Amino acid sequence: MNKKIKNRWGLTFSLVLFIFAILMAAILLAGLLILILHITGALPLWEGSMPEQAGGGGGGGLRGIFVLMAFSVFIGTSIAAFFSKKALNPIRKFVEATNRVAGGDYNVRVDIKGIYELEELSDSFNKMAHELSSVESLRRDFINNFSHEFKTPIVSIRGFAKLLKDGGLSGEEKREYLEIIITESERLAELATNILNLSKYESTDIITDKSPFRIDEQIRRAIAITEPKWSAKNIGVNIGMDEIVFYGNENLTQQIWINLLENAVKFSRQDGNIGISLMDGGATIYFSIQDDGIGMDAETKKHIFDKFYQGDKSHKNTGNGLGLTIVDRIVGLCGGTIKVESDLGKGSVFTIQLPK
DSSP: OOHHHHHHHHHHHHHHHHHHHHHHHHHHHHHHHHHHHHHTTSSOOSTTOSTTSGGGOOHHHHHHHHHHHHHHHHHHHHHHHHHHHHHTHHHHHHHHHHHHHHTTOTTOOOOOOSSHHHHHHHHHHHHHHHHHHHHHHHHHHHHHHHHHHHHHHHHHHHHHHHHHHHOOOOHHHHHHHHHHHHHHHHHHHHHHHHHHHHHHHHTOOSOOSOEEEEHHHHHHHHHHHTHHHHHHTTOEEEEEEOOOEEEEOHHHHHHHHHHHHHHHHHHSOTTOEEEEEEEEOSSEEEEEEEEOSSOOOHHHHHHTTSTTOOSOTTOOSOOOSOHHHHHHHHHHHTTOEEEEEEOTTSOEEEEEEEEO
């Protein structure tokens, strides 16, 4: 009997066996008790049971059957009441654990052994509690990170605005402080835009407004749009792309390339290089972008697509940790996959596969 069949019949067999055991125990105990009472003469059951005795009514035999049934019901009920507490203990554990989860305790775990279905239910419950715990951790991290990312530029703007209001500054200092205020204002605007975009994409299940377009030309436009950023660091961009017509939402997919390019530029070294390739694999499109920047450790790679996550804890590089989250969501909406390969100090490679 394979595991699937065992799992299917485990609980049924256990219940049948439990009921059968109670029934047999009740009958045997009742019969034994009646036999003892009959032998001692305390309960004459079979007197007059034969036709030639006491008019042959057979009432004694019926009385014996009724007494046996009554004792069996009483003893069976007593045994069931005694053992049902133990039999229902797994269900009580689940009820208690469920109430604790409902109360916000996601660290509770249930360990049930012996019955296949209950073991599977136990494993599923523990997985659910673990996932809820992870979601709660992400929610707390999201709130903390959002508060930090939103508050920091506001504090900076307020501080430099007060300095400008107090006066007594040189022309150069005024220009420097105004430039900081403008930069921080743009950072807030970008944060607000990314949050709105992410919220919109997370509530989207189906991409609409699809049309055919040259995806290689779209990537070239994204490279041109980000030119001021990679030129400022004197980064070389090496391109190798096939001509590919893609059917999708042009505005949506453009954000993939812009976010990946900006991410590559942000973490590339001065005078570094970025490599971009696009290959036609028939039914699948293969895109990759490689930089020779600072790279990532294993922990950063694990969370790179999480909201507000930034591997650079010092916040030396500007950003709000939403760009790659948006990329991951858009790629998923397009039915594709995104992977990252990276080693600390050796750069990173992001690879995307999209169905044509």
